[in-house]
Amino acid sequence: MRDLPKASDLLDWYDRHARDLPWRVPPAARLAGVAPDPYRVWMSEIMLQQTTVVAVKSYFEAFTARWPTVIDLANAADEDVMAAWAGLGYYARARNLLKCARVVTSDFDGTFPNDHDTLLTLPGIGPYTAAAIASIAFDQPETVLDGNVERVMARIFDDHTPLPKAKPVFHDYAAQLTPELRTGDYAQAVMDLGATICTPKNPACGLCPWRGSCAAWTAGTAAELPKKAQKKRKPTRFGIAYLARRVDGAWLLERRPDKGLLGGMLGWPGSDWNEAPSPAPPIRAEWKELNAEARHTFTHFHLRLKVLTALVPMDRKPDQGMFVEPGEFNRDDLPTVMRKAYDLASKG
Incomplete structure (x- = not known):
């Protein structure tokens, strides 16, 4: 033995x-x-x-x-x-x-x-x-x-x-x-x-x-070794991220609910990540859709986000979220998928 x-x-x-x-x-x-x-x-x-x-x-x-x-x-x-x-x-x-x-x-x-x-x-x-x-x-x-x-x-x-x-x-x-x-x-x-x-x-x-x-x-x-059971194929989910920037450089952000993915984190207003109808934009503006998507993989699914951007005047009030002043905004405070959307918007 x-x-x-x-x-x-x-x-x-x-x-x-x-x-x-x-x-x-x-x-x-x-x-x-x-x-x-x-x-x-x-x-x-x-x-x-x-x-x-x-x-x-x-x-x-x-x-x-x-x-x-x-x-x-x-x-x-x-x-x-x-x-x-x-x-x-x-x-x-x-x-x-x-x-x-x-x-x-x-x-x-x-x-x-x-x-x-x-x-x-x-x-x-x-x-x-x-x-x-x-x-x-x-x-x-x-x-x-x-x-x-x-x-x-x-x-x-x-x-x-x-x-x-x-x-x-x-x-x-x-x-x-x-x-x-x-x-x-x-x-x-x-x-x-x-x-x-x-x-x-x-x-x-x-x-x-x-x-x-x-x-x-x-x-x-x-x-x-070790042997592993065959993994199930990850589904792909879709969503929208609205990136609104005020003329003074402030960004429109929201804090996500405590429960769920990215709970408690700052992020861009947008849709749920499913096939539900798209929500209304968080602020009245002329929105432009970027040609590229923000793509990210979570544990159980792939995510593809359409990124829409807009420049808004100082006196425009949002229906959702809050403006973060330029001196208080830090890209690195965002979760990775939100950084990807920001990087796409920054490239225009």
Whole structure:
């Protein structure tokens, strides 16, 4: 019977090759007694949901510089946090970030709870995030399973069950390998292994500390795993974005409802993203349709927005939205799809 991989082998590898990440306490410092900041661990885990490490780094550094503690974040204005989040996507995370910070501040005196079950009661924290925080921040023996770990487990056990059906099975595999000691470092080590060695394409099996215990390496199937169920084709939705600029340079914007896509974000007035009849323009003007569309892909659909522009006089009042003065308007405060519409309008 094949021996299971040893956590000690992976930890030895991690001690030498851990990635340098702004939210991470390096293994040498951790072994010397430096404890991770639960706030920074939580922040990074929320930002990393469905987003790459490369994309998250600058946002994480900006957020923690501006709001260095959970209490600072809890006291921040909603619109400031939403603006700072703009471009990172999946905006429900930003709304839950604020809700969670305020619950931790009001109900836990600004200190994150250190157990999985209590963490699960906080806004925006699901089973994976609770396990990651409990493990990385508090060294609790929790099983952490993200996409990198799923890939490692599929290959170590040469399991061809397709995702997402395989998730409970892979969780059981990961639980078997999780040690009682140094669980925070171990959780980060197995994620690093998936991110840098056991990669989706062309895994560097020759450098892997677990190669000798990897069933897929023995079988020659590592590059095929994990198997994934065939994805459904994404539908395409259509809409309109009205970009009105006043003669003094102010732009007509609206804040979207808290619920739904881009909830709480500033954006251009426009239609719902479906086949419903187009709404009336937000202000009386001579509207011109651009030849190009603003196109964007969300998790479950593609979006194509017709962009209409207009220049309006100073005394014209909008029926919808509000004018943002030139000195207060910042393109980077807009979500990505709204930036795309703005960029098209700016080119004329």
